[in-house]
Amino acid sequence: MASSDVGALNGHSPAVRALKPGVYAPIPTFFLPHTEDLDLPSFEGHVARIARAGVTPVIAGSMGEAIHLSHAERTTLIQAARKVLDGIGLVHMPIIAGSGGGSTRETLELTKEAAAAGADYVLVIASAYFAGALAGSREALKSYWTEVSQKSPVPVMIYNYPGASGGIDLDSDLITDLAKDCPNICGVKLTCGNVGKLTRIADDISHPSFVDAHPRQNPNAPFLVLGGYADFLTPSLFANAHGAITGLANITPHAVAKLFQLSEAARKDPSQLPEAQRIQGILARADFTIAKTSIAGTKYLIEQLYGYGGAPRKPLPPIPASAAKSLWEHPHTQEAVKLERELSNKIIN
Structure with a gap:
């Protein structure tokens, strides 16, 4: 029996790599142009690129087109990401994997598969298909995350993204x-972008x-409050939040990581502000402009x-x-690219 199964049966999550405040990137899934098969070399190279910049990967999320992936493909991506991180010496860097499915049953299947493949945490969104019925039922929504978290072999993160869940927006x-x-x-x-909600x-x-x-059930898994964009990272940290899972970190990983470091430092040393x-x-201007073009952009x-x-x-x-x-x-894109080039200390061709 796998260690994760033992942990689940004992009612406790197994030991996982520590979840820490910081910047996380929802990694895109890359596809070969003619077959749409997984382009694993590009995926692996990208995981290494963002991880070396100090950004932790999130696999099979919205940016990763999880809804377009089979269960087996999700497993392949998680295993590949773990192999990459271990191979570049980042054995302590955790992996978060999206595991929201169409039903509670499928979400639990995806969750257990993700844990078995090497995910340390799962990010769980509500299904959009019956959003009309779910959105008005606080009891149903609470029951969903409660059951998944109780039965998951690894810690669970709530994913609140109305745009991908049929308008369901947790308060x-x-x-x-x-x-x-x-x-x-x-x-x-919080990909709802609601700064007041984050603050509360x-x-x-x-x-x-x-x-x-x-x-927390697992001492390595504190409750983190993370924004879904980079455009309010500094204000959020001053409100005692913990960072962001942001698509912009795929494009400017050094810049977003630097922003987090400076913002954290500024809480103790105002000269850094x-x-x-x-x-x-x-980065706020770049995030605003780039996010409008979504995954394709x-x-x-x-x-x-x-x-x-x-x-x-x-x-x-x-x-x-x-x-x-x-x-x-x-100009918003070019300004961010210039900053990334300066911080990464190289010219990107």
């Missing part, structure tokens, strides 16, 4: 209740009374910068040529 009270009632829930990713949750979670009264604010402004920019990227899996279309040119030439 701060429900998320805080889940944090209190479910010791195997290790955090939340972070304030509750950071209070000493919460930590004392609601310890002006530089953090300068970088935050650059992100992949296009990766192609321009690093030589791989390609198109999404059908039926998602590639970015039109005219829009791609405009995106690359946009």
